[in-house]
Amino acid sequence: MSEPARTTTGLDPDTVDLDLRRLARTRAIRVLVPTAIGSLVAVGLGVYGRLHEPTLAAVNLAGFSSGVAAKAWLASAAFVLCLVQLVSSLIMYGKIPVPSPSWIGGLHRWSGRLAVLVTVPVALHCLWALGFDAATPRVLVHSLLGCFFYGAFVAKMLLLSRGGAPRWALPVIGGLVFSALTGLWLTSSLWFFTTSGLTF
Amino acid sequence: MWSRGPLFTLLAVVALGTGLLLSDAYQARSPDTPGAAPAAAAAPAATTAPPPTAPPPSSTPPVPVVDQAVWAGRSPGREVTVAIATKAGRAVAYVCDGRSIEAWLDGTLTGDRLELAGPAGRVTGTATRGAVTGEITVGDRRWTFDARAAGTPAGLYEGRADVRGTANRIGWIVLPDGTQVGLTRSAGTVRPAPPLVSGAADLDGVPVTVRALTGTEPVTTG
Numbered sequence: 001m002s003e004p005a006r007t008t009t010g011l012d013p014d015t016v017d018l019d020l021r022r023l024a025r026t027r028a029i030r031v032l033v034p035t036a037i038g039s040l041v042a043v044g045l046g047v048y049g050r051l052h053e054p055t056l057a058a059v060n061l062a063g064f065s066s067g068v069a070a071k072a073w074l075a076s077a078a079f080v081l082c083l084v085q086l087v088s089s090l091i092m093y094g095k096i097p098v099p100s101p102s103w104i105g106g107l108h109r110w111s112g113r114l115a116v117l118v119t120v121p122v123a124l125h126c127l128w129a130l131g132f133d134a135a136t137p138r139v140l141v142h143s144l145l146g147c148f149f150y151g152a153f154v155a156k157m158l159l160l161s162r163g164g165a166p167r168w169a170l171p172v173i174g175g176l177v178f179s180a181l182t183g184l185w186l187t188s189s190l191w192f193f194t195t196s197g198l199t200f
Numbered sequence: 201m202w203s204r205g206p207l208f209t210l211l212a213v214v215a216l217g218t219g220l221l222l223s224d225a226y227q228a229r230s231p232d233t234p235g236a237a238p239a240a241a242a243a244p245a246a247t248t249a250p251p252p253t254a255p256p257p258s259s260t261p262p263v264p265v266v267d268q269a270v271w272a273g274r275s276p277g278r279e280v281t282v283a284i285a286t287k288a289g290r291a292v293a294y295v296c297d298g299r300s301i302e303a304w305l306d307g308t309l310t311g312d313r314l315e316l317a318g319p320a321g322r323v324t325g326t327a328t329r330g331a332v333t334g335e336i337t338v339g340d341r342r343w344t345f346d347a348r349a350a351g352t353p354a355g356l357y358e359g360r361a362d363v364r365g366t367a368n369r370i371g372w373i374v375l376p377d378g379t380q381v382g383l384t385r386s387a388g389t390v391r392p393a394p395p396l397v398s399g400a401a402d403l404d405g406v407p408v409t410v411r412a413l414t415g416t417e418p419v420t421t422g
Contacts, residue, residue: 068276068346113209118211126221131335135342153213160206179231195277 014088030165034158034173042151072189073120074108079129079185081115084108086178093171114155119181123150142187178199201323212241223324262311264289268414270355271332272375273347278414281374281381282336282345283356284314287415291316293323293418294356294371295336298381300390302371303338304419318420350376352412357382357403358419359408368403 088108090096126146134140156173159165207333272283280301284293293316295303305323307316314325314334325334325345332347350362359370363386370393372382382393384403394401394408401408413419 010393062357068344109209113212116209116213117216120216121220124217124224128221128224130344132293157206157210161203163203192276 026164028193029164031159031169034155034165037158038151040151041154042147045144045150046129046132046147049127049147052127052131054129054131065195065197071125072192074118074122075185075189077179078115078118080145080183081084081111081118082178084111085115085174089171089174115181119149138187138191142184143169145180145183145187149177149184152177152180210299241335252273261289264309264310265327266309269327269329270350270414271347271371272350272354272356273332273345275343276376277343279343280336280338280345281373281375282347283350284316284325284332284347285318285356285413285415286314290416292413292415292417292419294354294358294373294413295321295323295338296371296373296381297382298383299393300383301338302390303387304371306418306420315359337381346378350374350405353399354378356413357396357399357410358398358413358417359403359410361403361406361408363404363406368408370394370401370403370408383402 018023049195085108087096088104089113091098091100091104092108123146124142132143134143152173156170156177159173161168244316263396266286269284270283272281274281276282278295280295282295284291286292289309291307291309291314291417293305293307295301301368302421303318303320305316305318305321307314309327312327314327315333316323321336321338323334323336325332325347330349331369333343334345334347336343343386354376356375357372358375359368360373361368361370366386368384368386370382370384372380372393374380374396380393382392382396383390394403396410399410399412401410411417
């Protein structure tokens with residue numbers, strides 16, 4: 001009679017409540033820690049870009065007429081790969097009504113790896129040779145997005161490497177990474193191509 | 201549960217970034233580009249015997265990467281065109297947009313470092329025999345630029361002509377593809393430069409005295 005109330009599943013509600021609370025806390029931590037580390041990366045890049053004296057020169061890639069042209073094309077390659085990222089993730093989440101092929105996960109992972117690796121020489125040229133700048137709105141937006149992109153990327157990789165985050169976390173951070181790269185491409189490559197023409 | 205894939209990706213990015221940063225840093229202090237050698241080169245003063253390959257003390261200015269060269273190029277957004285000529289460590293430059301902006305500058309090439317200034321602005325950059333990358337400031341506006349070595353007839357030209365008693369000064373940049381960008385200035389007003397044909401031009405029917413600049417001419421005194 002004085003037996004504690006039990007749910008139909010036979011679980012002690014207090015224990016369930018405790019488990020749920022622990023789960024909620026774990027989930028929060030699994031989002032907050034990657035976000036915090038990503039934020040530190042973004043701020044760190046910005047501070048470095050501001051403090052480092054721009055050298056105005058960096059290792060150049062062979063085959064392009066100028067460092068800027070090489071950057072514009074590399075960034076465009078990254079942007080195309082990023083579109084692959086968007087489409088493959090939409091298919092994986094069932095947002096595009098096509099049957100999800102078994103290789104879609106592999107495509108998403110490898111296109112993403114390639115995309116971010118292609119951005120690295122571009123970003124380092126920005127960081128090493130030019131630095132964080134606020135001379136014009138375009139340059140300021142580009143500088144901010146550049147720092148944000150790598151912070152978001154780090155956060156996403158950390159989020160992926162450790163399970164247990166809420167389901168919304170990955171699409172949100174993925175969307176942020178995609179938006180940041182799109183903004184970066186618009187404020188650099190597209191600007192370059194519209195002002196200098198499609199030069200190699 | 202940890203999955204290794206994303207961490208592997210993260211490490212690959214960090215490794216590539218570090219590698220490129222190190223090669224940039226190495227290039228910046230390699231003996232090919234003495235101007236970029238940081239103050240670290242002066243550090244061995246405290247050691248007993250500096251190695252025989254130690255760079256010369258910082259009191260001797262580094263030898264220019266190129267004795268004589270002309271580079272011409274543009275800002276990435278094509279806002280301005282620039283030409284720089286250097287000879288024996290001295291340098292002159294002309295920045296022009298073909299409409300209203302122009303600036304004459306002079307300065308030096310020390311090692312791979314170009315430093316030029318004039319009444320209207322300044323140009324700084326890093327030079328190799330084949331190209332210059334740098335920054336242009338005119339008034340409160342600023343652009344980066346890429347310029348490449350320009351062989352004749354591409355280059356930097358200055359013209360002077362007296363038309364009905366008024367002195368005119370013309371600057372032309374001829375890019376390697378043959379494009380000419382220039383302005384004519386007289387008594388505080390500017391207008392487009394007349395075309396430069398085989399190194400000659402005329403302004404309102406008056407022949408212009410044209411000279412190709414090499415880097416040692418006085419250009420900032422007007």
